[in-house]
Amino acid sequence: MKRLELLGLEHIGEIRTGDLLGYLIVDACSRQGIELGDNDVLVIAQKIVSKAEGRIIDLKDIQPSERAKELARELDKEAALVEVILGESRSVIRTGGRALIVETQHGFICANAGVDQSNVGLKQVSLLPKDPDRSARALREEIHKRTGKSPAVIISDSFGRAWRLGTVDVAIGIAGMKAIKDERGKNDRYGYQLKAAVAAVADEIAAAAELVMGKREEVPVVLVRGFETEKREDGSAQELLRPQAEDLFR
C-alpha cells in the first residue's frame, strides 16, 4: 500500500542567532525516538531558520524612506515595516487594499517579501533567509555530520495565491532533492502520452507539512517519510520559479 507519514518535531526550543539548528533537529528526533533515514524529507519552517541566521530586525532601528512612508500611508501599514519589505524586494508587483505584493531578491512573488511579525519579539520582524537553498544545504550537512544520513531538506513558508484565499506552504529552499516530478512523456493506461504531468512535489511536501506545523511554531519541523524523492545534489527552489518571459500575470 502506498503510504506517506508525517511526524511533527516538538520542543526544539527558542532558536537564537548562531544556533546550530541541524544539530538541534537531530536532538529533537532522538528525543522522539525517530531515526533519520536517507529517504526522509525534513521540512523546516522558515522562521526558525531565519532566527538561527540572525535575520531578525527591530523596526525601531529602521529609518523609513519617503517612498516607504508614502506606500505605508496608502496601504495603512507601518512605515518602518514597508521600508524593510522594500529592502527585501527587487520590485513591487501590485498594491491594493492593504496588500503589498513584491518580487523578492530571490525571485519569489509573494506578499510583504516574506517579512513577518509573528513568532518573533514585539516590534521585531523576521526576514527570509538570504539564500534559502544555501541554508537548506547547510542544515543537511549538519544533519549528515551528526547522523551519517542525508535526508532531503525543504525550508517552507506560507504564501498567498492570486485567485484562492488562504495561504499554502511552499518550498523556499531545497537541498538534496529535485523540486519537481516530471512524468511528461510517460503513457497513461490508455496509451495517451502525458503532456501536463509536472508536479511541484517540493511545494506539495511543504503544504503537507503545514497541516502538522500550524501557525504558532510549536511544531517547526516535520519529517516526511514514504515519498520517493528524486535525489539531486543540486536541487533548488529556483526550479520552481516561472521565468518572467512566461509570466502572463506579473
Added chain:
Amino acid sequence: MKRLELLGLEHIGEIRTGDLLGYLIVDACSRQGIELGDNDVLVIAQKIVSKAEGRIIDLKDIQPSERAKELARELDKEAALVEVILGESRSVIRTGGRALIVETQHGFICANAGVDQSNVGLKQVSLLPKDPDRSARALREEIHKRTGKSPAVIISDSFGRAWRLGTVDVAIGIAGMKAIKDERGKNDRYGYQLKAAVAAVADEIAAAAELVMGKREEVPVVLVRGFETEKREDGSAQELLRPQAEDLFR
C-alpha cells in the same frame, strides 16, 4: 507526537458512468483492511468522479465555433478541444504561448477549464464535475450509507500557479469540513496577535494526497488520517475563491 498518515487506495478499477463511486471506495478500503472513521478525510481525484458522472466527451462529436478555431490556431491547440474549454468557461483570463487560462463556470481560475485528455479514452476529454461540492456531498452520503461513518471528502485536481512552475493539487469540491483554518486573533508565544494566519487546509490536504496519487490514476483515492478538520456540514470549495473585487491579477 503530531502525526499525519496518508494511505493510497488502489485497484478501484475502471470507473464508468453511473458507477456508485462511494461504494467502490468503501470496498477498496475493506480490501486494504482500512476501517473508515469520522475524522478521516478522503481525497478523491477529479477524474474518477467525472467518469462516474459521465463528464466525458468525444472530441469528434464537437463542432468548433469560429472563435474556437481562431483561438486554436493562435494557441496551437485542437479546435474541438478549445470549443469544449470555452463551453466550460465564464471568461478567458489570459492566453499566451500555448496557455489558455480561464475562469470556469464554478469560478476556478485555471488552465483549460480543467478539461483534460489524460486517463480517458483516446480522442476523449474529461470535464470537471458540474458541481464538485455536490459531488463531494453525494460521495460522503454513499460512504455514510455503507459504513455509518462520515469522513470529510475532498475532490482534487492539479492546477498550475501564476508564478511557480509545476502543478499542485487543490480542492475543487468539499464536503463535511471547513476549507480554511483561521487562526487570526490567536496570540503567538510572544503575545503578538496573528494577523495573516489563514491556511487553505483543504488545498494543503489535496496537495499532500497528490504525493501519493501521482499522475497515472493507479491511486485515485487517498485517505488522510490525523488532521483535525473543523467539521462543517456546509463546507464548500467556494470558500477558497478570492472574490473578484479583491483580485489584483485577473
